[in-house]
Amino acid sequence: MAEIRHLVQSANAGRDVRSMSAGPTVLFQGDSITDAGRDRANYYANSGPGMGSGYVRHVVTQLLGKSPDEGYRFYNRGISGNKVHQLADRWVDDCLNLKPDVLSILIGVNDFWHTLGGAYDGTVELYDADYRQLLDRTLEDLPEVALIIGEPFAVQGGSAIDDRWVSFHAYRRAARRIAEDYGAVFVPYHKIFAAALQQAPADYWCPDGVHPSMAGCYLMKEAWLAGFDEL
Amino acid sequence: MAEIRHLVQSANAGRDVRSMSAGPTVLFQGDSITDAGRDRANYYANSGPGMGSGYVRHVVTQLLGKSPDEGYRFYNRGISGNKVHQLADRWVDDCLNLKPDVLSILIGVNDFWHTLGGAYDGTVELYDADYRQLLDRTLEDLPEVALIIGEPFAVQGGSAIDDRWVSFHAYRRAARRIAEDYGAVFVPYHKIFAAALQQAPADYWCPDGVHPSMAGCYLMKEAWLAGFDEL
Numbered sequence: 001m002a003e004i005r006h007l008v009q010s011a012n013a014g015r016d017v018r019s020m021s022a023g024p025t026v027l028f029q030g031d032s033i034t035d036a037g038r039d040r041a042n043y044y045a046n047s048g049p050g051m052g053s054g055y056v057r058h059v060v061t062q063l064l065g066k067s068p069d070e071g072y073r074f075y076n077r078g079i080s081g082n083k084v085h086q087l088a089d090r091w092v093d094d095c096l097n098l099k100p101d102v103l104s105i106l107i108g109v110n111d112f113w114h115t116l117g118g119a120y121d122g123t124v125e126l127y128d129a130d131y132r133q134l135l136d137r138t139l140e141d142l143p144e145v146a147l148i149i150g151e152p153f154a155v156q157g158g159s160a161i162d163d164r165w166v167s168f169h170a171y172r173r174a175a176r177r178i179a180e181d182y183g184a185v186f187v188p189y190h191k192i193f194a195a196a197l198q199q200a201p202a203d204y205w206c207p208d209g210v211h212p213s214m215a216g217c218y219l220m221k222e223a224w225l226a227g228f229d230e231l
Numbered sequence: 232m233a234e235i236r237h238l239v240q241s242a243n244a245g246r247d248v249r250s251m252s253a254g255p256t257v258l259f260q261g262d263s264i265t266d267a268g269r270d271r272a273n274y275y276a277n278s279g280p281g282m283g284s285g286y287v288r289h290v291v292t293q294l295l296g297k298s299p300d301e302g303y304r305f306y307n308r309g310i311s312g313n314k315v316h317q318l319a320d321r322w323v324d325d326c327l328n329l330k331p332d333v334l335s336i337l338i339g340v341n342d343f344w345h346t347l348g349g350a351y352d353g354t355v356e357l358y359d360a361d362y363r364q365l366l367d368r369t370l371e372d373l374p375e376v377a378l379i380i381g382e383p384f385a386v387q388g389g390s391a392i393d394d395r396w397v398s399f400h401a402y403r404r405a406a407r408r409i410a411e412d413y414g415a416v417f418v419p420y421h422k423i424f425a426a427a428l429q430q431a432p433a434d435y436w437c438p439d440g441v442h443p444s445m446a447g448c449y450l451m452k453e454a455w456l457a458g459f460d461e462l
Contacts, residue, residue: 218295
């Protein structure tokens with residue numbers, strides 16, 4: 001998967017990013033894609049059941065397995081259905097108190113998706129402002145934290161994706177600009193899924209366009225690790 | 232993890248093994264290490280929840296993610312607590328009817344472990360005989376099946392492992408001899424875990440000595456894939 005690494009490197013070429021200290025605590029934050037059915041009662045660092053079955057589990061398994069000497073401490077605090085303002089609601093317990101050295105955030109698909117049913121009236125401007133406010137607050141408390149920001153994605157051809165999702169691209173672009181402005185590594189998941197569609201259809205990588213299959217988790221794991229290597 | 236690959240290749244050097252056809256159906260059979268909390272109601276090929284959270288999930292994720300063109304069909308039919316005679320009890324539904332092109336079996340730790348509590352009076356001779364009978368029956372029905380036999384393991388220093396486990400080594404040796412006699416690829420998990428103990432203690436790889444951690448699943452995944460490459 002040299003192509004994935006190349007896409008991640010291109011997305012971060014010539015950028016100054018916030019770097020990482022040794023023996024890091026790494027926190028994964030996000031929505032259902034990050035949550036992936038984790039057992040929330042198993043909230044301790046490096047808990048197997050607490051990692052869920054998504055890209056986080058695969059990242060953690062690979063880093064713990066390959067590098068037993070690094071002293072990594074991994075937490076998954078993704079919660080299904082979350083939008084960026086809901087991360088803010090639980091930020092003390094689920095981020096600041098954990099004192100991460102590396103904070104990985106993947107958020108945004110619900111900020112758009114939930115507007116389609118009419119139950120949520122957020123906009124991309126609100127997403128952008130809330131996201132920046134969350135990062136400002138984080139950096140005030142944790143000025144040294146290294147940031148990894150994932151591109152929210154919607155895989156074309158997925159069963160939940162229709163014409164209305166053309167408006168979703170603004171959220172992807174907002175996440176990319178935020179990553180640039182905050183010195184975060186940016187992981188271009190949307191672009192990576194789009195490239196993978198040349199090999200197999202959406203049903204193979206991400207059946208509903210939002211929640212990745214095992215094959216899709218592999219793409220995300222490879223992409224996240226390539227991003228981690230940029231720190 | 233060049234060392235893992237080397238250990239697997241050494242275990243199979245100069246051997247004629249049963250090889251694999253294209254677009255294969257791959258069946259994982261075994262006990263709790265293979266089961267790893269899979270949702271048994273999700274019994275379809277390539278079902279995410281049906282893969283559990285152990286080495287099988289990591290193998291399947293990697294092969295589906297890396298090779299979308301191969302047309303792999305993966306089944307996990309490991310069941311917690313199983314001994315070899317219990318595989319035989321469910322072999323029609325959980326092996327023969329699935330018509331695997333590749334059959335991966337990891338069984339034996341319970342054949343020994345359950346004798347310690349006095350609730351089971353099996354011997355290594357019975358394990359050996361039952362295992363061979365199972366394979367004979369399999370090859371009669373599926374003469375072309377390629378075989379991967381995993382070495383049962385007990386990681387020294389694990390909380391469940393005490394001096395009585397010295398008798399377990401005979402089960403490991405029996406599995407190795409069976410692999411040789413049946414042209415199976417042999418995956419030397421015990422040796423791989425033993426080598427990993429030079430990097431970190433049992434608690435890191437396999438806390439009770441029987442059930443691998445995430446880090447231990449990484450070792451097993453790498454080892455299984457190295458074995459798969461030998462087909």
